[in-house]
Amino acid sequence: YKRIQFILNVCEFSNKLPGPPTQPFIGNIALFAKMSNIEMLDYMIKTANELRDSGESIMRFQFIGKLLVFPLDGKSAQTLLQSTTELDKGDDYEFARAWLGRSVLLDGYGERWKNHRRLVTPTFHFAKLEGYLEVFNRETKVMIELLDKFAKTGETVDLFHYIKRCTLDIICGTAMGTTIDAQHNPTHPYVLAVEGFNKLSVDHSMKAHLQIPFLFWLLGYQKQKDDYVYTMKTFTRDVTAGRMTDLKLGHIENHASKRDMNFLDILLCSKETKDWSEEDIREEVDTFMFAGHDTTAASFSWMCWNMAHNQDIQEKVYKEIIEIFGENPNGDVDSEGIKKLDYTERVLKESKRRIAPVPTLQRKLREDMEIGGHMIPAGVNISVAPTIFHSNPKGFPNPEKFDPDRFLSENMDKRNAYDYIPFSAGLRNCVGQKFAQLNEKVLLIHMLRNYRIEPMLDFNDTQPSMEVISRPSNGIPVKLTRR
Numbered sequence: 001y002k003r004i005q006f007i008l009n010v011c012e013f014s015n016k017l018p019g020p021p022t023q024p025f026i027g028n029i030a031l032f033a034k035m036s037n038i039e040m041l042d043y044m045i046k047t048a049n050e051l052r053d054s055g056e057s058i059m060r061f062q063f064i065g066k067l068l069v070f071p072l073d074g075k076s077a078q079t080l081l082q083s084t085t086e087l088d089k090g091d092d093y094e095f096a097r098a099w100l101g102r103s104v105l106l107d108g109y110g111e112r113w114k115n116h117r118r119l120v121t122p123t124f125h126f127a128k129l130e131g132y133l134e135v136f137n138r139e140t141k142v143m144i145e146l147l148d149k150f151a152k153t154g155e156t157v158d159l160f161h162y163i164k165r166c167t168l169d170i171i172c173g174t175a176m177g178t179t180i181d182a183q184h185n186p187t188h189p190y191v192l193a194v195e196g197f198n199k200l201s202v203d204h205s206m207k208a209h210l211q212i213p214f215l216f217w218l219l220g221y222q223k224q225k226d227d228y229v230y231t232m233k234t235f236t237r238d239v240t241a242g243r244m245t246d247l248k249l250g251h252i253e254n255h256a257s258k259r260d261m262n263f264l265d266i267l268l269c270s271k272e273t274k275d276w277s278e279e280d281i282r283e284e285v286d287t288f289m290f291a292g293h294d295t296t297a298a299s300f301s302w303m304c305w306n307m308a309h310n311q312d313i314q315e316k317v318y319k320e321i322i323e324i325f326g327e328n329p330n331g332d333v334d335s336e337g338i339k340k341l342d343y344t345e346r347v348l349k350e351s352k353r354r355i356a357p358v359p360t361l362q363r364k365l366r367e368d369m370e371i372g373g374h375m376i377p378a379g380v381n382i383s384v385a386p387t388i389f390h391s392n393p394k395g396f397p398n399p400e401k402f403d404p405d406r407f408l409s410e411n412m413d414k415r416n417a418y419d420y421i422p423f424s425a426g427l428r429n430c431v432g433q434k435f436a437q438l439n440e441k442v443l444l445i446h447m448l449r450n451y452r453i454e455p456m457l458d459f460n461d462t463q464p465s466m467e468v469i470s471r472p473s474n475g476i477p478v479k480l481t482r483r
């Protein structure tokens with residue numbers, strides 16, 4: 001009875017907020033049940049534009065007592081994103097708890113999260129990032145070599161899978177100093193477990209019936225999830241245990257300067273993690289694996305798609321790369337050269353605007369908060385959707401157009417700082433942002449120095465789906481020609 005009363009109260013409240021019409025009790029379930037993940041994103045962007053035109057700054061959806069509120073622009077999201085206390089992640093993140101526990105990504109506001117975030121952050125300082133360049137260069141060259149056969153035959157290649165395995169190898173090397181060589185070994189159990197887990201998490205969040213634990217178990221999904229989690233945890237636990245033994249024997253401190261250490265070694269060697277359990281360390285390392293590879297893969301894949309569809313811009317980026325790094329297709333990319341990139345920098349920003357690699361993030365309110373002119377009660381999930389902000393014609397006129405000049409400083413000054421948030425913003429922004437940007441530049445430089453990319457489908461024939469990460473619905477099918 002209490003549950004039903006709660007749902008009815010949510011229904012009553014949600015109908016006062018701007019959003020598509022709801023049906024009694026079930027809210028907007030029927031509306032979304034008919035849509036694919038691709039249609040969902042399109043629908044949300046269209047509805048957001050209509051609501052903005054009628055002067056609204058938020059959009060709500062409601063699913064049997066679950067209320068989701070989307071701010072529609074940077075200004076209305078700002079209150080939430082710059083809050084120093086509203087830092088709890090939303091309900092949808094619970095699915096990853098079995099794998100990532102209370103790591104920096106999932107943990108709620110409090111001393112523990114602050115402490116972990118403070119200790120994890122230095123692993124991304126610039127000097128440290130330089131140490132990761134060697135892994136970026138090495139693994140990217142493996143990808144370039146694997147792609148060569150497609151350039152030779154002219155056969156179409158779906159870049160997405162190649163990029164994904166490459167970024168997985170990169171994160172494995174930089175987070176743990178180990179390799180699974182996913183690029184040569186795409187059926188490695190760890191690779192399959194990561195892919196399976198991500199897919200399951202999407203199914204879970206999109207299909208209402210799977211959110212009933214009994215059905216999730218009965219239909220065999222719980223068993224699948226447990227198996228994936230076991231494979232992933234065991235892999236990292238083994239590596240962590242091995243490194244801890246090395247540390248005890250003095251091998252880590254002896255062999256490496258801090259610059260050459262991987263993320264795991266840095267955590268293990270820090271005095272401040274002395275009272276962390278082995279599981280605390282494992283959770284942080286796994287979080288890097290999870291947060292660090294699919295995101296970069298999606299981001300760089302969309303970059304290649306944007307390049308393929310904007311040949312003039314691709315040529316300008318290529319020219320800048322050649323001017324700075326020379327024509328040698330195998331040369332390593334160094335950080336001094338990367339700092340000189342200017343046009344390419346803007347192109348990368350525009351690419352993340354055009355398609356945001358992380359389509360939504362979610363917070364759960366601790367206290368009542370005014371968002372976009374409406375008082376939203378504690379307990380409601382607020383979804384911040386970079387994709388929705390970035391397609392707002394008020395901040396980005398003609399949003400469909402790929403235009404790097406939007407990121408010239410004179411144009412950036414015209415926007416609210418929170419209108420462009422591919423890495424989120426505020427205290428819970430992406431801790432790996434600089435790492436990701438450096439990684440993408442290395443990928444891009446090697447890619448364009450070796451190949452011209454041409455599309456084998458129209459731009460909108462592969463679309464970002466509304467999943468944890470914006471996966472291209474039909475991959476990134478391209479033709480590569482050797483430069």
Ligand code: HEM
Pocket residue numbers: 089104105106117287288291292293295296299357358361362422423424427428429430431432433435436437
């Ligand atoms: C282009 C690539 C990337 C994009 C677009 C991206 C985007 C984001 C976004 C939007 C968030 C906020 C999520 C939320 O509020 O729930 C986030 C958080 C986070 N990211 Fe990234 N990310 C990328 C790469 C990386 C990499 C390479 C790493 C690590 C190696 C990383 C580690 C993290 C962590 C640990 C958090 C959680 C921070 C916290 O909650 O305090 N990310 N990222």
